[in-house]
Amino acid sequence: MKRWVHLHHYRALLRRLFTAIFLGIAAALVVWLFHRAMLGLEWALLDHEDGSLVAAAAALPGWRRALTPALGGLAAGLLLWVYQRYQHQRQIAPTDYMEAIETGDGRLDVSASLIKCLASLLVVSSGSAIGREGAMILLAALVGSVFAQRFTHEKEWKLWVACGAAAGMASAYHAPLAGSLFIAEILFGTLMLASLGPVVIAAVSALLVTNLLNGGQAPLYLVEPLPAPWPVQYLLMALLGILAGICGPLFLWTMSASGHAFRSLRLTPPLQLALGGFIVGLLSLLFPEVWGNGYSVVQSLLSAPPGVLLVGAILICKLLAVLASSGSGAPGGVFTPTLFVGAALGSLVGQLCATWPELGAAVPLLMALTGMATLLAATTHAPIMAALMVFEMTGEYTLLPGILLACVIATTVSRGLRSVSVITTPNGSTARRYRDSAPVRAARRAADKGFRPNSGAGMR
Numbered sequence: 001m002k003r004w005v006h007l008h009h010y011r012a013l014l015r016r017l018f019t020a021i022f023l024g025i026a027a028a029l030v031v032w033l034f035h036r037a038m039l040g041l042e043w044a045l046l047d048h049e050d051g052s053l054v055a056a057a058a059a060l061p062g063w064r065r066a067l068t069p070a071l072g073g074l075a076a077g078l079l080l081w082v083y084q085r086y087q088h089q090r091q092i093a094p095t096d097y098m099e100a101i102e103t104g105d106g107r108l109d110v111s112a113s114l115i116k117c118l119a120s121l122l123v124v125s126s127g128s129a130i131g132r133e134g135a136m137i138l139l140a141a142l143v144g145s146v147f148a149q150r151f152t153h154e155k156e157w158k159l160w161v162a163c164g165a166a167a168g169m170a171s172a173y174h175a176p177l178a179g180s181l182f183i184a185e186i187l188f189g190t191l192m193l194a195s196l197g198p199v200v201i202a203a204v205s206a207l208l209v210t211n212l213l214n215g216g217q218a219p220l221y222l223v224e225p226l227p228a229p230w231p232v233q234y235l236l237m238a239l240l241g242i243l244a245g246i247c248g249p250l251f252l253w254t255m256s257a258s259g260h261a262f263r264s265l266r267l268t269p270p271l272q273l274a275l276g277g278f279i280v281g282l283l284s285l286l287f288p289e290v291w292g293n294g295y296s297v298v299q300s301l302l303s304a305p306p307g308v309l310l311v312g313a314i315l316i317c318k319l320l321a322v323l324a325s326s327g328s329g330a331p332g333g334v335f336t337p338t339l340f341v342g343a344a345l346g347s348l349v350g351q352l353c354a355t356w357p358e359l360g361a362a363v364p365l366l367m368a369l370t371g372m373a374t375l376l377a378a379t380t381h382a383p384i385m386a387a388l389m390v391f392e393m394t395g396e397y398t399l400l401p402g403i404l405l406a407c408v409i410a411t412t413v414s415r416g417l418r419s420v421s422v423i424t425t426p427n428g429s430t431a432r433r434y435r436d437s438a439p440v441r442a443a444r445r446a447a448d449k450g451f452r453p454n455s456g457a458g459m460r
Contacts (some may be wrong), residue, residue, distance in 0.1 A: 009151075020163050020198035023147065024205025027140035027167030032213045034121065041125035053127055053292035057284050065288065066281035072126020072275030073330060076119035077270030080331075083115045083257055084269075097141035097165050106157025108145040113138055118333040123273065127291040127323035129280050133172040134333025135412045140168025140206075159198060160383050166199045167206035173335075174210065174220045176203035178389035181382070195427075220393040223302045223369070229402045231358065233366060240349055240367060241374045241406030245413025247345060248378025250420050251338070254319075258327025260365060268331065276328025280321045289314050290321035293332075294340030301347045301368050302394075308351050315344040334422065338379055339372045346371020378414035383407035383419040 038127055043049045045068065046082055048056035057065050094100050095113045120135035144164025148157040162183045169179035172223050180200045198350075211217045229237065283290045289297045297314065304313060322337045350367030353359050360366075377386035387404040 004074070013260060016198050017201060019152070019160065019334065020201040023144050023160060023163045024144045024167040024170075024202035025209050025398070026147070027164050028171045028204065028213065029417035030139045030143055031136045031168055031171040034117070034132075037121060038125050041121065045126060048212040052296050053315065054289050054296045057127060057288035058293040060121075062285055063402065065284050066278070069123075069277035069280040069284070069291070070274045071126040071277070072123050073275075073328065074270050074272035075126075076122040077268070077273035079115060079122065080120050081269045083112070087112075097136070097145075097161055098248070100141070100145065100161055101125060101158050101165075102307060105154065106145060106148060106159075106161045108142050108161070110142065110146060113142045117329050122276065123325070123330045124293070124332055127280060128277055128282065128325045128330045128332070129241040129290055129294070129337060130319065130325040130330045130332030131293040131334055131336040132234055132332060133293070133335055135331065136172045136335070141165040142412045148405065163199050163202035167202040171206040171210045173389060175389045175392035176207045176217075178392055179203045181385040181388060196435060209427060213346060219395040221299055221302055223394050224362075226366060226369075226396055226398060228398050229366065230360060234364065234402050234405070236349075236353060236359070236363070236367065237370045237402045237406040238369050238409055240346060241409035242379040242413055243349070244342065244345065244371060244374035244378045244406075246340075246412065246417065248375055248414040249343065251271035251319075252379060252418060252420075254323055254424070255326050255334070258323040259329075262327045262329065272328050273330055276324045276330055281322035283317045283321050283324075286381060287314050287317045290318045291324045293336040293371050294318065295336060298336075298340050298343045300371070302365060305347045305351065305364055305368070311344055311347050311351070315341065315348070318344070335376070338376055338422075339349060342373070342375030343368045343372070345375060347421035350396070356409060361373035366399070369394060369399060370403055370406050374406045374410040377407035378410040379422045381411050381415060383411045 002201040002306040005177055022293060039051055042051070042053070042056060042374070046060065048055075048059065062067070094118050096109060097107050098375050100106055100108050117135040117139055120130075123130060124132040124135070140162040141161050144160040144162070144167075145157065147164075148160035166176075166183040169177035169182055169412070173179065176356065177200075180196065180203050184196055222364060262276065265272070265275075267275065280290060298319070300306075301311070306314075318337075319341060322334070322341070326337075346367040346369065347364055347454060349371070350364030353363050353367065354361070373386045373390040376389065377383040380386060383404065384407070387407045391400060
């Protein structure tokens with residue numbers, strides 16, 4: 001009898017192993033397809049095909065540069081508005097994978113999620129200053145949800161959605177460990193630690209397939225190798241952690257204020273998204289670097305940063321563009337824009353510090369990398385995840401002690417100033433605010449008594 005019990009246990013383990021691998025492969029494929037679709041739409045709209053929205057914006061005449069993000073926002077807003085207006089039945093499942101994992105049963109609304117991803121594709125490809133990775137992760141989580149509902153028991157639905165989301169994050173950011181920890185942060189208290197094994201396997205599988213599709217293994221950002229920091233540089237990293245801990249809550253507050261300002265205008269979704277895109281377009285007349293999620297600008301800051309005044313001007317314009325895009329409700333993520341703001345902040349500090357030769361010639365790059373990690377930690381309250389993400393995206397593992405220390409400091413300061421954090425969602429909602437809100441606490445109490453909370457919210 002014991003032999004059959006062990007055999008059943010091993011079969012269950014193998015089933016989970018192969019399911020996690022399958023979801024990792026599927027997630028990598030949908031992320032790759034979304035990226036291909038984005039490149040195709042950029043070519044159709046902008047006659048540009050190298051994937052750099054900044055280069056595409058710089059090549060456009062002024063009137064097209066100003067109007068293209070507005071037209072993309074208008075198209076995305078019309079798509080969302082028409083879908084919501086003519087939807088024949090009430091949405092019974094969320095389109096937010098965090099909500100599906102946290103308080104739902106693991107189901108995602110398929111049609112609403114696909115419409116949201118399509119709207120994100122429109123705004124991202126037309127230049128809005130919003131992250132494309134949010135839609136990629138949602139698509140990967142949707143694959144996990146659809147597969148789980150079709151082939152697995154209801155008790156495992158949340159696990160497979162988590163595997164899909166972690167795999168999507170690993171594929172989008174080339175960061176499987178950070179992706180797994182990101183999901184662990186969401187799942188804390190809802191799944192046993194032993195269930196995270198499939199999450200890690202799915203994330204690693206997704207990265208391997210992504211490397212295969214991209215023709216080889218390479219970090220997301222290419223930087224020169226740095227030596228281990230000096231003691232005085234550790235002090236600078238800690239001080240930057242304090243600064244990021246102050247700027248993080250301020251960044252979240254400005255995003256919230258921007259959303260309130262747009263909603264106070266009482267515009268229809270098409271006009272609201274078009275207005276946000278038009279603001280981005282006007283800012284791009286000054287600096288085309290405000291287009292897109294900030295990936296190419298971060299790469300330039302890490303390789304050949306411009307002068308202090310130019311970095312400061314780009315930072316201000318890009319920050320305004322991010323606030324206009326996120327505040328208007330453009331569907332997309334804010335993870336990569338946050339990395340840009342952190343990199344620019346760190347680059348400014350590093351270039352100012354470089355006026356003292358005793359601090360080392362590599363201090364601008366060191367501070368830029370530290371700024372990326374610390375601002376991400378300050379806005380997510382997840383220091384280990386933030387540090388690991390920067391390491392995996394750049395390959396600079398020698399900086400682990402200093403950046404991890406700075407991330408912990410940034411998180412501590414940020415928590416003291418603002419108790420909630422932001423996670424990559426289209427409307428900038430916070431996972432912890434959602435998790436700690438009164439409706440969620442009530443839903444958990446109901447769940448503890450044997451009832452299932454209703455998570456049928458509208459499109460987020």
